[in-house]
Amino acid sequence: MPIYTKEQAQALLKKVLNYSKADECEVSLGGSEGGNVRYALNAVSTAGDISTVGLSVTSVYGKKAGSATIDQFDDASLERVVRRSEELAQLAPENSEYMPMLGPSEFKESITYNANTAAMTPESRADMVGKSLQASKNAKLFAAGFLENSTGFNAVMNSKGLFAYNKSSDVTFSVTTRNEGGTTSGYAARGFTDVSKLDTASATRVACMKANASVGAKALEPGKYTVILEPVAATYMLENMFRFDARSAEEGRSFLSKKGGGTRLGEQLVDPKVTIYSDPFNPDLPSSTWTGDGLPREKTMWIDKGVVKNLSYSRFWAQKKGVAPTPGPGNIIMEGGTQSLEDLIKGTERGILVSRLWYIRMVDPQSLLLTGLTRDGTFYIENGKIMFPVKNFRFNESPVIMLNNLEALGKQERSISVESYRSYLIPPMKIRDFTFSSLSDAV
Secondary structure (H helix, E strand, C coil), rough: CCCCCCHHHHHHHHHHHHCCCCCCEEEEEEEEEEEEEEEEECEEEEEEEEEEEEEEEEEEECCCCCCCCEECCHHHHHHHHHHHHHHHHHCCCCCCCCCCCCCCCCCCCCCCHHHHHCCCHHHHHHHHHHHHHHHHHCCCEEEEEEEEEEEEEEEEEEECCEEEEEEEEEEEEEEEECCCCCCCCCEEEEECHHHHCCCCHHHHHHHHHHHHHHHCECCCCEEEEEEEHHHHHHHHHHHHHHHCCCHHCCCCCCCCCCCCEEEEEECCCCCCCEEEEEEECCCHHHHHHCCCCCCCCCEEEEEECCCEEEEEEECCHHHHHHHCCCCCCCCCCCCCCCCCCCHHCCCCCEEEEEEEEEEEEEEEEECCEEEEEEEEEEEEEEECCCEEEECCCEEEECCHHHHHHHEEECCCCEEEEECCCCCEEEEEEEEEEEEEECCCCCC
């Protein structure tokens, strides 16, 4: 029984807390159930169902804390895990940044759970993968993909009286298509809270179109180009700037640090067309309404019309600086425009369409300079039309500089980063003077 109701979780957590002898004690409970299908070379390779549940106890004496976990919930096991966490706490060194646990708080109920997704079965997953496979076979290509759904819950209670509970569901799908010789590649990824929005056949047809259109890619000279980043590519570039952490900014370790000291809070950081915020009640990308340490999450504006409006403050750093704590983003939504991707292409005299980026590495955290490669479909645009595929590039670019060279935004889409396993609402974007530093023979 991995998915506990709110009442079941509350009863179990109360029982565990009754065993505690520590100064402070926090107990967290979480579980999930779901399944997945993996396929390659147009055939399913693995499939399975997953069901997990676990409990963690953190005991505190003064500023010394110890944690222990368990997945057996009989009375003897529960008492044993509490005693073990207390033993570890007594042995631990003091944590100078430890913050006392928070007391009771009211948290709004989230919208992260969807019954359609929770009701997915091995048969429904097989049907969705079958539609993807048929699409790749129709295009005379080979597909490799992964479909996964999960329904889970998290609950936390502490000896100060705090209790929070959240239930969620999610489904993600990604597919890569290649020709028989492995010389062309296309990609698509989708993620939703509600599985009824997921069309695996349509996503696979997009990946197939990219792969078939990439035959005979030509080499272009590296340099600065106008680029159109599809939402997936834009997501990979931007996710490195989404922490908005006050401490790293104030300690001079961040792109949000000001030369000579201080932060860029209140300054115009990027183009006025850029607005980025978090909202746990966004229907297309909901998130939990509370953080792991018991702070409520509300809608928070991070960048408004290019101006930095808020930084995230941990409880420790907020106390040190004499400000209210501000939780980091539970989700990221970037406002877009009204144009479609096709409209952005039609409005481009000369440029390059980038489907996806990968192998991204940090070069300089203070300027947020990144390097990486294009992949899965890169195309040359001339007079508003895609003219021919081009060989992949290595890029050296900062998302901060990129967002200062922003020409236009399209309609936002929910995009997945398979590197961080997070989803974002990001629009396609047209950028001038994007720096491609060299060519790559990778597909």
